[in-house]
Amino acid sequence: MDSFNSALGKNITFVHPPFFIIRGFIGIPNVKYYYVFMFFVFVFSVIGNVLVMLLILMDHNLQTPKYIAVFSLAFTDFFHICALVPKLLDIFLFNHNHISYNDCMAFLFFCYACLSMEALNLMALSYDRLIAIISPLHYPIRVTHKFMSALIAFFWIFVVLVVLIAIGLLTRLSFCDSLVIKSYFCDHGQLHKLACNDTFPNQIIGSLLPVLILWFPLVFILVSYIRISFALAKIATMQERVKAFKTCSAHLSLVAIYFVPILTTFTIGSAIDPNVRIINLSLTSVVPPLLNPVIYVLQTQEIKDSVKRLIKIKRQHVITLKVVK
Structure with missing residues (x-):
């Protein structure tokens, strides 16, 4: 903190509270049923995403540039x-709504970093589909393992740096009055609104974050699919168009699940009840991790083929053991 103050060229004493109070779901009727739902979402999300990662690691046929991005997702x-989710359940279900200052910053970091990386992973997958359809002959040259690995690594570094800058700016704020965060996690917007000193830099980064991690990926994805649509329009037969479009169906589903609820909530957010808005925002955080692995398993032929191969190998292994016995 001293080095940060020196960088600002000022000797400033910041008032950091020992804790904050998170009260996002307080006052919502029958909210405990929602916590039960969140628990099951957590369990199935963990199982689904671990299975997808294991499939990619175990099956050499899935170790392609595209599935580097899928693995990262x-x-x-x-x-x-x-x-x-575990922290959310601890706070609200077990009424441990006091969170220490440092834990709050860490909570904010992980939530924002993962939400940001979700959008950038979808952008990487849209680039993969774009090159595969508009320039299939150049795809093996332009979308290599090295390129996709470097792209995903760059995205992770970018996200970590941007979120750390946002947290660094939060640490220069003093909190002299209310310590109540009206959200379901340590929300950047809610935190800087509680401060009693100059929050202008925080407002700037708060305006830049959605542009960098939400609007830019979304615009890139939309432009990619406009170009894909033009490319598909030039394909001679409807059957070829449908076949090419099917390769994008899983990715388009993921894009819709991630972006539509966020954009809807922020578009009409001021017109709905604050409690409803908090529920909607929390759902936009937990539903994509639940549905993403389901969509990829059900809509992606390579994943389905991989599951069939692994089941076949397992059956052959069991038969071999029985014969040996």
């Missing part, structure tokens, strides 16, 4: 659900 979902 599953890892992000797994990490996000593990960072968010």
